[in-house]
Amino acid sequence: MKLTGRLGSRICIIGPSNSGKSTLALRIGTAYGLSVVHLDLLRYHYGDFSTLRPLDVFHADHARAVSGESWVIEGNYSSCMEDRLARATGLILLDASTCLSLYRYLRRCARPGQRIGGFARDTCEPISVAMLGHIVGPTRMNRRRYRTIYARSRLPKCFLPTPRAVDEFCRHVGL
Numbered sequence: 619m620k621l622t623g624r625l626g627s628r629i630c631i632i633g634p635s636n637s638g639k640s641t642l643a644l645r646i647g648t649a650y651g652l653s654v655v656h657l658d659l660l661r662y663h664y665g666d667f668s669t670l671r672p673l674d675v676f677h678a679d680h681a682r683a684v685s686g687e688s689w690v691i692e693g694n695y696s697s698c699m700e701d702r703l704a705r706a707t708g709l710i711l712l713d714a715s716t717c718l719s720l721y722r723y724l725r726r727c728a729r730p731g732q733r734i735g736g737f738a739r740d741t742c743e744p745i746s747v748a749m750l751g752h753i754v755g756p757t758r759m760n761r762r763r764y765r766t767i768y769a770r771s772r773l774p775k776c777f778l779p780t781p782r783a784v785d786e787f788c789r790h791v792g793l
């Protein structure tokens with residue numbers, strides 16, 4: 619099965635923090651020649667996940683990204699999700715339990731080097747108490763919101779609720 623035939627050439631990937639959005643976006647983009655956009659890299663000042671760029675600057679960069687003819691964009695950012703979904707041809711919703719999200723975040727911080735969807739670095743990403751709190755708090759609550767967005771969407775879509783489902787999806791579409 620050719621993924622871009624089903625989901626088109628402008629794919630949104632949404633889901634909770636540390637659910638695998640960046641990794642899946644890179645795999646899809648590489649396999650199908652789609653531009654990969656990691657929204658965290660547009661939202662934060664370069665090299666610093668603790669400092670947000672001005673919202674109008676982020677929105678302008680987001681508008682440029684979604685104006686392209688082919689892309690896979692991963693991230694949530696509800697302030698511009700409507701614009702992104704209006705241009706999208708397909709939607710993927712990932713999920714991961716809070717425990718798995720915490721584990722993935724801590725594992726990511728323990729490994730030196732650049733992570734997928736992150737800034738270039740030679741050292742380990744520092745553990746952020748704010749990010750831990752985000753995973754345990756708002757991320758847990760946002761799962762319902764993501765599922766509602768997914769349920770209401772009329773786009774061709776795919777829900778991948780577990781790492782096993784992601785693996786099966788990747789095998790099925792040849793990633």
